[in-house]
Structure formats: structure tokens, C-alpha cells
Amino acid sequence: MRDTPRPQRLRVGIDTRIIWLVSLIPLITLCGRGMMGELTANPIEYISKFTGWWTLFSLLLTLGVTPARYFFSMPILFPLRRTFGLITFVYATIHFLTWLVLDQFFDWTEIALDLSERPFIYIGFVAFLGLCILALTSTNRAKVVLGSVRWRRMHKSVYLIAILGVTHFYILVKSDVWEPLTFGAVLFLLLGYRLFLRLLNNRR
Amino acid sequence: MKNAFRSDISPSEITSRTLFESRRRWMQGSLASLATMAIAPASAKSRDGKDFPVAFESEKSEFSTAEKLTTYSDVTRYNNFYEFGTGKEDPVEQAHRLKTDGWTINIIGEVHRPQRFDIDQLLRLAPLEERIYRLRCVEAWSMVIPWIGFPLSKLLDLVQPTGNARYVEFISLYDPEQMPGQRSAVLDWPYKEGLRLDEAMNPLTLLTLGLYGEILPNQNGAPVRLVVPWKYGFKSAKSIVTIKLTEKQPATAWNVSNPSEYGFYSNVNPQVSHPRWSQRKERRIGEFLKRDTEMFNGYSEWVADLYRDLDLSKHF
Secondary structure, eight states: OOOOOOOOOOOOSOOHHHHHHHHTHHHHHHHHHHHTTOSOSOHHHHHHHHHHHHHHHHHHHHHHHHHHHHHTTOGGGTTHHHHHHHHHHHHHHHHHHIIIIIISTTOHHHHHHHHHHOHHHHHHHHHHHHHHHHHHTOSHHHHHHHOHHHHHHHHTTHHHHHHHHHHHHHHHSSSOOHHHHHHHHHHHHHHHHHHHHHHHHHHO | OEEOOOTTSOOHHHHHHHHHHHHHHHHHHHHHHHHTOOOOGGGGSOOOSOBOSSOEEOSOOTTOOOSOOOOHHHHHHSOOOGGGOSSTTHHHHHGGGOOOTTOEEEEEESBSSOEEEEHHHHHTTSOOEEEEEEEEOTTSEEEEEEEEEEEHHHHHHHHOBOTTOOEEEEEEOOOTTTOGGGGSTTSOSSOEEEEEHHHHHSTTOEEEEEETTEEOOGGGTOSOEEEOTTBOGGGSOOSEEEEEEESSOOOOHHHHHOTTTSOSSOBOOTTSOOSSSOSSEEEETTOSSOEEOOGGGGTHHHHGGGGTTSOTTTOO
16 A cells, blocks of 8 residues: 555644743753853852743743734734743742752741741742642643633733732842833733723723 | 062962862862852963062961952952942953053041042052951852952051041942943942941951952952951942041942941841841852851951940841
8 A cells, every 4th residue: 555645734823842942942041051150150149030030031921922812813822821821830930949949958947037038039939829820720621620710710810920020020139120120011011901901891 | 478479470379279279160060060050161261360569468367267268260250340230240341441540549538638549659558468358248148358458547547537537438430431330320329338437447447459469350349449348248349539538427329229228337247137138148159058147247356346335236
């Protein structure tokens, strides 16, 4: 029997595996810099800042999916929301572990004091717990179990998490607030867009 | 031992440090493979500064610590010097813009003999000595640095403070052309710092012109800076152009920027917490595990008396 060419599968979606591969680039860059000894004299601080930056960046990308999807009328963008969300969770986890393992090295007394005394730490911690819950309930199965309405309501908390995340960054920096303010401005636009749509819908 | 530093004589410090750094690199290499944190190959590079131009006392001072030195590379590449940018490596990249030729430092205010000194005069004003001090940054990292300088008190004795003088204000260079970080309003420029007169007269307070047997690299506050080892690093003003003796407590840069977090005194104090950094512990640059921070950065023996009537939790 001769091999018949397989009918090509029609791709209507974006292959999220490509997105996952791309999302590894910052991480690979970080490892590369580590091996080249380019993480400054204080590598732990560098890793912490780096992974925190990329967490916020992917979080804003996640929130950008829905506006972009309507703006460009591209429904195929839709699944990217979950992909970017999970990438955010991965970077947030590395960021959290940097604090727990590299920075504090399981010094539980210091960790407890850090959580109770330092607003930016507990704000970041709450945001991370929120991301954990959203990541755990990100599967299709979870959506079925929870029911669509409840699931959506629950995942709306990503807006609050984003506000906490940017606040965490803002109060951490000493005086050069340019970067956190930029993140804040983008977040403001992304949330403002949704608020605007909502007001528009209510008026109709 | 007096050590005349000329280009044809190789100073003993160089050898010992090179040896030390190679050992440190080896140790950190093994840690690096564990935690993907390698140590800069740059630290293998030899020093790039200029040898200190005059003789200085290199025999260990009673104020010097015997702790392991932080590498020359880390000391000169990891700096907080916002005049050149807020990134830790901005100073080493940008500080070449600073012109130190013809630099003078002006001593004014409540003094009987106000005077302007150039760097050559400063180099000959008092016997210079090497002091190995701990440096504790408010950001909870620390270093051990071999500075070269002389006690500020020698300079103050020369200009004779009046009876009204109670504080000393230090003003750093303001020139956005040379210091691009000053184009951004992250702090109220020029950078200003201050000490109480008795703090300024303390023998630990060092007017500093060099480090690691070299003249001060620009990114470390060339050509003349202050080193106050029992206070957080930002109290040690860099690239000073004016020293003013005053009756009233001067405004200081970080205190103006955020008074609830940075006090005028800013003594290293593990008991006074900071909203962003635990001050109980610190990470010594080059080490993995944190160590306990000592009261007055371990200099209590010489400075605790200065504050016996002061509530340090209020006057932080």
C-alpha cells in the first residue's frame, strides 16, 4: 500500500507550545548571565528583581489578551489568556522561591518577621497565593466543576492580584519609581478599558 | 611601616589580594554550580585604577577589621551612587564622565579660618593611613573595604570651628553634564549629608582619598569622600565640594526624600526596623547566608558614648 499524504490538519488556533518556548527566553537569559557571572556582586537581589519584573510583565500581557482580541477582532487570541496566566504563575513561583530559598534560606523566624513587618512582602505574598489558586483552577475540568459563572467571578480576582503586584513593586523601590509607575500606567489603561466597556454596556 | 608607592615598587597589598581573590573565586565557583550563580570572571581582571600618589601608613590601624576583604571588583562595580544612575552598575559605566582634575573642596560656615583646599593639599594635610572598615548599606548588604584617608578631625582642627558650630554639612558636586543621574529628580540635588560635630570629630570618621592602594575610583566617590563606618552607607557623602559648619541641623538628601524611613542619624541599628529591609541581618557581598547585623555596625566601642542621652528608636 502506498503512503497517502495525510490530510493536513487545519490550524485555526495559535500553538501555545510556541508561546511556552518563547516564554523561556528570559529564564534562559538569566541562566546564561549567571554562568557568565553577570548577575552583579549581589546575584540574589538581581535574580529577585529579574523574576519579579517578568512576573509583572506576563501578568500585564495576560490582561492585554482580551482587549487585543476585541480590538483586532481576533478570537484566536483567546486561549493565550490562560497560557500567559500560567506563564505568570511560573515566574511568580520562581520569584517566590528566590525569596524563600536564596534570600531567606528557610530562616522561618526571619520569614515570619518579614511577612509581619514589611508591607511589600505581605502584599506580594497575598498576590502570590491568589495566583496559586487561579493556576490550580485554570483547567477545563475546574471550570466544569466550579460552574462557568462562579469560575469567571473567581478569576476576576486577577485584577486585584495585578494591583497588588504593581503596588508590591512600587513600595519596594527606594526613590526611582519610574519602572513601577510605568507598570501602573499600563495596568490603569487595561483596567480602565474594562471599566469603560462596562459603563457603556450599562447605559444601553 | 611607611610604604612609598611608586610604579617600580610592587605594593604588598596587591599580592595578598590577588591570592585572596583567587581563593574566593574558587570557593564561589563551587557554590555557583549549585545555585547557577557564578562569580564575575571580571574579578580575575587586574585593577584598573591609578596607584595612590603618596606614602600612607599601611600597618593595620587599631580601627581596622581583620575580616576578609570584599573583592576589588565587587567594591568598584556594585555601587549606589545615584548621581550616575539608580542601577547598581550604572556608576561604573557612567562615572568616567566625572572630571576630578582641578577639584577643590571649600570649607565654610562657622569656622575661624574658612579655606579652600585642592587635592594635592589634602594629600599632604595629615598622615594618610589605610583603614579596613565594614560598610553596611541600608539595603541590607555589606562589604569590607580598605580605604585610604585621614580623620576628618584633622581638617576641622585646621579651620577651627567657632563656638556656634554644632553640625557639619557635606555637599556633593552638582553638574548634570558630568553626573547624568542628576537629570532625573530621584533625589533633591545636590546630594547633601550631615553629621553632628562630635560625630564628625570622632577618630573613625575618615576623609577618604583612596581604596585598595589606589586613588579613589570615580564610581566610589572620587576624588574625596567621607566614610562613616557606623552609619548606613548613604551617610558617607561622595565627591564632596563643600563642607559647611553650621549651628542648625542640616537637611540631608535621603531624610528629605523620605523622612519616615531615613533619619538624620541613620546609625546602623538592628533593632530599628525599616519597612523595606530587615536591619537585623545583612548579606555580606560574596557570601550566601546572611549574618547578624551588629549595633553601630560593630563600632560601639568607639561611638556608643555619642548617643548615651539619645532615644535611638526615635532618633533613628
